[in-house]
Amino acid sequence: MLLVCGLGNSDLTLRNTRHNTGYFVIEKLSEKFKVSLDRVLESCLIGISDEVILAKPQSFMNLSGGPIVRLLRKLGLTNESLVLVHDDMDLKFGELKIKWDGGDGGHRGVRSVIEHIGTKEFLRVKVGIGRPKNEPPEEYVLSPFTEEERKILPEILERAAMAVETVIREGRAKAMSIFNRKWSI
Numbered sequence: 001m002l003l004v005c006g007l008g009n010s011d012l013t014l015r016n017t018r019h020n021t022g023y024f025v026i027e028k029l030s031e032k033f034k035v036s037l038d039r040v041l042e043s044c045l046i047g048i049s050d051e052v053i054l055a056k057p058q059s060f061m062n063l064s065g066g067p068i069v070r071l072l073r074k075l076g077l078t079n080e081s082l083v084l085v086h087d088d089m090d091l092k093f094g095e096l097k098i099k100w101d102g103g104d105g106g107h108r109g110v111r112s113v114i115e116h117i118g119t120k121e122f123l124r125v126k127v128g129i130g131r132p133k134n135e136p137p138e139e140y141v142l143s144p145f146t147e148e149e150r151k152i153l154p155e156i157l158e159r160a161a162m163a164v165e166t167v168i169r170e171g172r173a174k175a176m177s178i179f180n181r182k183w184s185i
Contacts, residue, residue: 002168003053003077004029005044005068007086007109009142010058018129019061019141021087021160022109024153025127026054028161042070052168061109065116072117082122083167084113085160089137091128093149094156096163098176099124106137123172127160 008014008023030037035047035054044055044067053075057067072082090105091097101120104111114120132140145153159179166175 001051001053001075001077001081002083003055003072003075003081004083004085004164004168005055005057005064005071007061007064007084008056009061010056011060014142016144017142018087018145021127021129021157022085023056024157025085025125025160025164026056028157029054029164032161032165042074043067044071046071062112064109065112065114068113069116079117079119079122082113082117083125083164084110084122085125085127085164086110087129087141088126089129089131089141091126091130093128093130094152095128096160096179097124097126097128098163098167098172098179099126100172123167125160125163125167127156 004026006022006026008020014020030047033049033052035049037045037047037054037056039046043059044057047054055071057064059067086107086109088105088107100123103120104114163175163179166178
């Protein structure tokens with residue numbers, strides 16, 4: 001059983017921001033797997049099916065590690081069962097990258113997860129949001145998508161959900177071989 005956690009901020013004022021991309025993918029997976037995110041366990045909103053456990057930590061992004069590690073422990077899962085879905089400024093808008101292991105890339109939510117779990121060995125599904133041109137990164141990630149980005153966001157979220165679904169059903173190696181290729185929007 002895999003635990004798929006999407007990083008985001010539960011604060012409603014930050015709902016439609018780039019930093020909530022992980023949440024958006026979890027919501028798309030919730031539709032695909034017909035799983036309601038209707039339970040709260042260890043400060044995470046969760047949904048459970050026969051194939052997967054979906055979760056959205058209900059903390060601020062930079063504090064996500066605590067709820068995620070508590071949820072893993074409560075469910076009797078290890079770091080190898082974790083699939084972390086999050087936004088990534090080092091990837092162009094819409095690009096995906098599936099990666100096992102590695103650093104936090106400056107992403108404080110990922111850093112929190114690494115610190116709390118005590119290892120970098122877990123799977124990440126990174127969804128590119130691009131780099132800001134004229135604003136500090138902290139402001140950029142908390143800003144809404146542009147009108148142009150919103151038009152293609154559903155396609156990007158669908159592709160990210162398909163990547164996670166491939167991890168669940170066919171394994172991470174197969175998902176990496178399919179989804180780590182360059183993709184143009």
